[in-house]
Amino acid sequence: MEHSLFLHNGGKELGFDNVTLWFARNANNDIVTINEINDDNKHGSYSCPMCGSALTPKALKSEQVTSHFAHVDASKCNGESMIHWWFKNKFIVPGDSFAIVSDRDHRYVCKEILVEQTYKVGDREYKPDVTVLTECGKTIYFEMEYSNQKKLKDYIDLWLGLRNIVVEVNLKKLMNQDTVPTFTALFYDGKCFNTKKNDLYYNTIGRYKEEKFKHNVANELKERMKKLDWFWDDVCRYNSNEIDIKEIVCLIDSFKDDDMKVVKSILKKSICTKLYMDYKQYKKIGDLHLYCSDMSDDNFIKQSVRILNDKYKSIDDRYYIKLLKKYFVRENDLKQLYTYHILLSYAHKRIETINITNEFLKSHSTIGDVSNTVSNIYSDCLCKSAKCQI
Numbered sequence: 001m002e003h004s005l006f007l008h009n010g011g012k013e014l015g016f017d018n019v020t021l022w023f024a025r026n027a028n029n030d031i032v033t034i035n036e037i038n039d040d041n042k043h044g045s046y047s048c049p050m051c052g053s054a055l056t057p058k059a060l061k062s063e064q065v066t067s068h069f070a071h072v073d074a075s076k077c078n079g080e081s082m083i084h085w086w087f088k089n090k091f092i093v094p095g096d097s098f099a100i101v102s103d104r105d106h107r108y109v110c111k112e113i114l115v116e117q118t119y120k121v122g123d124r125e126y127k128p129d130v131t132v133l134t135e136c137g138k139t140i141y142f143e144m145e146y147s148n149q150k151k152l153k154d155y156i157d158l159w160l161g162l163r164n165i166v167v168e169v170n171l172k173k174l175m176n177q178d179t180v181p182t183f184t185a186l187f188y189d190g191k192c193f194n195t196k197k198n199d200l201y202y203n204t205i206g207r208y209k210e211e212k213f214k215h216n217v218a219n220e221l222k223e224r225m226k227k228l229d230w231f232w233d234d235v236c237r238y239n240s241n242e243i244d245i246k247e248i249v250c251l252i253d254s255f256k257d258d259d260m261k262v263v264k265s266i267l268k269k270s271i272c273t274k275l276y277m278d279y280k281q282y283k284k285i286g287d288l289h290l291y292c293s294d295m296s297d298d299n300f301i302k303q304s305v306r307i308l309n310d311k312y313k314s315i316d317d318r319y320y321i322k323l324l325k326k327y328f329v330r331e332n333d334l335k336q337l338y339t340y341h342i343l344l345s346y347a348h349k350r351i352e353t354i355n356i357t358n359e360f361l362k363s364h365s366t367i368g369d370v371s372n373t374v375s376n377i378y379s380d381c382l383c384k385s386a387k388c389q390i
Contacts, residue, residue, distance in 0.1 A: 020068035021082055023090070024048065024055045031090060034060075034067045050077050050085050084144055087169060088115055088129050091181075098181045100140070100167055102188035108134040121161035122222075123314050128166070139164040143186070152192060153201050153232070157225070159187040160213045190214060200269055205232060208262050223307075224259055230306065231255075231263060238275050245278045251303065252279060301340050301356065308342075308374060318347040342374060 022034045024046040031049065037057045046055040046069060054072045059065040071077060092098065092110050100106045114131040128141035143150055145168050159166055166187035185193045191210055195202045205228050212221055234248045255263050267276045305323045312319035324341035340356040354374060 020066055021048070021055065021070070021077070022068060023086065024069045034069060037067075048077060049089070050081050087144060091169075092130075092132060098183065100165065100183050100185050100188070102185040102191075102193050105182075106188075108132075108136065108138060108140065111135045119158075119162055121158045123310075123317060124158060126155075126158040126162065129169075141166045142183070143168045145170050150186065152195060152199065152206060153229075156187075156192065156202075156206055156209060159192075160190070160209060161217075163190065165189075200266065200271065201232060204262055204266050205229070208258075223310075226310065227251075227255075228259060228262060230303075232266070235266065235272060235275060239271065245275075245282050247302075248275070249279060249282055254303075304374065305342060311375065312344075316346075320345045320348075324353070 023031055024034075025048075026032050026041075027045040032046075034057065037060060042057045042060060046057065047053065048055055048069075048071060051071075055069040056072065057067070058070045059067050092113060094110050094112060096110045098108055098110070100108065110132050112133040114133070116127055116129065117131045118125050118127045126141075129144045130142040132140045132142060134140065141162075141164060143166065150168065155166075164187075165185065167183040168186050169183060187193065190213070192202060192206060195206075199206070205225075208228070209225055212225065231248075231251055234243060234251060237243045238245070238248055252263060252267075266272060267279070302323060305321055309319075309321045312321060322343045322345070324343055342354045342356060344351045344353070356374070
């Protein structure tokens with residue numbers, strides 16, 4: 001593999017700020033490097049692959065200045081964009097060999113390259129910078145790193161769903177490498193690598209997902225894993241004082257079996273000390289209820305709306321379900337009556353609004369009961385509006 005960046009900057013260690021442009025498009029729209037320019041073709045038409053503006057070959061015979069292409073308008077591009085473009089489009093070509101390190105070394109040969117290919121995973125999309133198809137049949141996603149690494153929580157479900165290899169390319173290290181390039185795996189054979197030792201999310205929920213998704217990808221399991229992510233998000237929101245203890249207690253106690261073990265392992269960590277103490281205190285005063293009949297807590301109805309929203313969006317992402325207002329009405333100045341308003345819209349147009357009263361919730365003891373009942377109420381509306389049956 002020819003590393004033009006290394007060769008044409010005098011072998012010096014470079015930062016993004018002192019990189020000169022070493023490649024261009026010619027009149028035939030082919031990519032050429034500066035070492036291909038001579039007296040016969042230096043007056044040809046050249047343009048920048050990133051911004052499209054005109055380029056001129058410079059310092060072709062200089063011993064003091066590195067040969068390079070220069071922008072007519074120097075403000076159009078910068079070193080970082082040049083390097084990123086090169087490694088997204090030209091850093092590997094078919095026939096090149098490269099290595100990936102996970103728990104051991106793996107060698108591959110590039111067969112085909114796809115740039116910014118989009119992959120569908122459930123209701124989400126994943127678009128790595130480069131996809132490399134290898135001669136042995138493996139698919140490898142390359143993510144180009146600037147200064148910020150990918151957040152594992154945002155990507156682990158996508159990687160587990162696709163089950164292919166993921167590596168992250170450190171551009172500053174790679175651009176000075178003149179041997180067979182070696183990449184560090186982020187995800188390999190169903191397992192994440194090179195995570196931070198103190199990454200609490202990965203060490204609890206992430207590892208649990210890896211274990212559970214080895215042989216089971218059923219929708220029921222996906223919903224359980226999604227619920228664990230809700231819990232994690234609520235922990236973060238609680239620690240940021242965005243929600244109070246009443247909004248998380250019922251969610252905690254709705255977990256069962258192995259899922260509850262994961263929740264407990266998180267609650268025992270130091271970042272959850274306040275949450276755990278508040279949780280125990282809340283239960284101690286006898287204000288904890290596990291069913292929707294606890295009308296002083298919105299948690300169940302909020303979770304029901306979450307489940308419904310995910311369900312409908314998986315059918316068509318133009319659906320949107322929103323919990324509107326909760327109204328209080330006093331009966332005989334003694335008893336409070338509650339009414340929740342749940343809006344179903346499609347493509348920003350209202351389809352139906354359902355009013356959920358406390359009497360309704362008293363007869364539905366679980367989150368699933370509420371979600372299923374509301375879903376059934378909406379079914380006729382959906383069939384009429386979008387010809388879609390739940």
